[in-house]
Amino acid sequence: MALAALWSGMIGSEPDMKPVLLVVDDEEAARYAIGRLFHSDFRIIEAGSVPEARQRLRTDPPDVILLDYDLPGENGLALLKELAPDPAAPAIILITAYGGERLAVEAMKSGAYDYLAKPYDIEELRLVVNRATERQSLKREVEHLRYARAGEGQFGRMTGGSPAMRQLFQTAERVAQSDLPVLIQGESGTGKDVLAQEIHARSPRSARRFVALNCSALPEHLVESELFGYEKGAFTGAASARAGKFEQAHHGTLFLDEIGDMAPATQAKILRAVENGAVERLGGVNTVSVNVRTISASNKDLPQAIRDGGFREDLYYRLAAVTLWIPPLRDRRDDIPALVDLFWRELRAKYSRSGPDMSREAIARLQDHTWPGNVRELRNALERAFVMAHGDSVTAADIQASAAPASSKSSTSLDEPDYREAKRLFEIEYLTRKLRENGGNVTRTAESIGMARQSLQEKIRELGLARP
Numbered sequence: 001m002a003l004a005a006l007w008s009g010m011i012g013s014e015p016d017m018k019p020v021l022l023v024v025d026d027e028e029a030a031r032y033a034i035g036r037l038f039h040s041d042f043r044i045i046e047a048g049s050v051p052e053a054r055q056r057l058r059t060d061p062p063d064v065i066l067l068d069y070d071l072p073g074e075n076g077l078a079l080l081k082e083l084a085p086d087p088a089a090p091a092i093i094l095i096t097a098y099g100g101e102r103l104a105v106e107a108m109k110s111g112a113y114d115y116l117a118k119p120y121d122i123e124e125l126r127l128v129v130n131r132a133t134e135r136q137s138l139k140r141e142v143e144h145l146r147y148a149r150a151g152e153g154q155f156g157r158m159t160g161g162s163p164a165m166r167q168l169f170q171t172a173e174r175v176a177q178s179d180l181p182v183l184i185q186g187e188s189g190t191g192k193d194v195l196a197q198e199i200h201a202r203s204p205r206s207a208r209r210f211v212a213l214n215c216s217a218l219p220e221h222l223v224e225s226e227l228f229g230y231e232k233g234a235f236t237g238a239a240s241a242r243a244g245k246f247e248q249a250h251h252g253t254l255f256l257d258e259i260g261d262m263a264p265a266t267q268a269k270i271l272r273a274v275e276n277g278a279v280e281r282l283g284g285v286n287t288v289s290v291n292v293r294t295i296s297a298s299n300k301d302l303p304q305a306i307r308d309g310g311f312r313e314d315l316y317y318r319l320a321a322v323t324l325w326i327p328p329l330r331d332r333r334d335d336i337p338a339l340v341d342l343f344w345r346e347l348r349a350k351y352s353r354s355g356p357d358m359s360r361e362a363i364a365r366l367q368d369h370t371w372p373g374n375v376r377e378l379r380n381a382l383e384r385a386f387v388m389a390h391g392d393s394v395t396a397a398d399i400q401a402s403a404a405p406a407s408s409k410s411s412t413s414l415d416e417p418d419y420r421e422a423k424r425l426f427e428i429e430y431l432t433r434k435l436r437e438n439g440g441n442v443t444r445t446a447e448s449i450g451m452a453r454q455s456l457q458e459k460i461r462e463l464g465l466a467r468p
């Protein structure tokens with residue numbers, strides 16, 4: 001689907017405008033009768049064939065289409081199948097001939113809003129068209145609300161009130177409604193993964209799977225077996241056949257993380273898979289059709305990688321119909337207070353205690369830092385401050401202390417805790433969760449984790465854990 005269609009889907013929603021009803025029927029008398037029936041509540045447009053309907057759709061997008069199945073040349077179902085996958089598509093009501101039950105089922109499966117079998121009752125027609133119009137207007141209202149929220153700096157689990165992030169969220173909101181392949185670029189920890197998930201969650205594919213593969217974490221031959229799957233006996237150890245990520249993501253979203261690190265041979269194979277909409281399992285002979293929307297991410301500047309000869313240009317154009325750039329945190333320090341607020345609330349929920357308050361000077365200190373590890377580093381620094389701060393309030397010194405713990409000589413980053421601290425953080429998280437699962441009962445918790453009751457008591461004291 002082209003972006004133009006996406007935008008046009010948002011235009012016809014001004015409240016003072018009559019909704020638009022497109023009547024597609026080759027019989028002029030039928031079009032006339034329907035027009036008379038609805039003309040006071042709708043602006044009526046007409047088409048006598050599928051090609052004519054396509055033309056009308058381009059210039060005058062309707063809210064509802066009454067689409068006759070029996071048309072000369074291409075039938076109504078062909079048009080329905082073409083339009084329905086577009087989330088901005090009008091509500092389509094297919095009119096079938098008498099006794100067309102099987103067709104009706106196919107129409108509903110293909111995304112029709114409803115169907116009517118001839119001869120139908122006028123009141124029934126009125127009811128179905130009115131319901132479809134109502135549904136369409138609700139859909140638009142939701143779109144508008146989400147869009148407005150994105151403009152206010154919230155995109156699902158993502159927060160960011162800076163102008164750059166608001167703009168990004170609004171674009172992402174629109175792109176999510178489409179089926180376009182998206183490339184997300186940004187430094188490590190800027191939120192590429194979470195943005196990809198939020199786009200999927202708002203997309204028409206949200207009921208299907210979001211399947212992720214980190215292309216940099218695996219050697220070349222494993223990336224391929226992960227992506228394309230394998231047949232039994234394809235290689236030593238392939239004891240049974242396995243579907244790859246492409247197949248697993250059929251009708252859903254495939255998230256290809258760190259694509260900039262893919263070997264040239266893998267790039268060629270991915271290109272073939274996205275071009276053909278089909279994959280071949282390793283050791284297999286058949287191709288399997290797959291319908292996936294890709295979202296890719298990279299912390300490497302891919303246009304630069306193309307210039308350097310490390311990334312295929314043709315693959316880039318396949319994967320990057322839209323590119324979203326997430327700016328590094330140091331370029332949007334205005335976002336830090338809202339992020340602190342969000343993470344602090346999450347930490348309170350995670351540890352089931354209110355913990356210390358954040359002081360203004362601590363936030364100022366956080367805004368001073370350059371955050372090479374971006375939002376992930378900020379989140380980790382906050383967790384450390386939450387757990388380690390001694391008083392009722394986190395001071396700038398607490399942030400400092402957690403930034404460069406006395407036992408850690410090398411690290412100047414706020415990101416990496418040293419071993420002792422990592423262990424302590426783990427114990428706090430683990431024991432808090434286990435205590436919560438056991439309703440705060442120490443004896444039961446100790447039993448469930450295979451620890452002596454007294455040792456657990458001591459740990460609780462040592463770590464200063466609150467029991468739920």
Ligand SMILES: Nc1ncnc2c1ncn2[C@@H]1O[C@H](COP(=O)(O)OP(=O)(O)OP(=O)(O)O)[C@@H](O)[C@H]1O
Pocket residue numbers: 157158159160186187188189190191192193194195299339342375376379
């Ligand atoms: N704007 C944001 N609002 C709330 N949380 C965020 C935001 N950006 C990132 N995060 C959080 O920061 C952490 C890191 O984000 P994420 O894993 O998506 O980054 P990434 O860019 O994919 O990193 P990498 O390149 O290392 O894979 C996650 O816990 C994520 O939820």
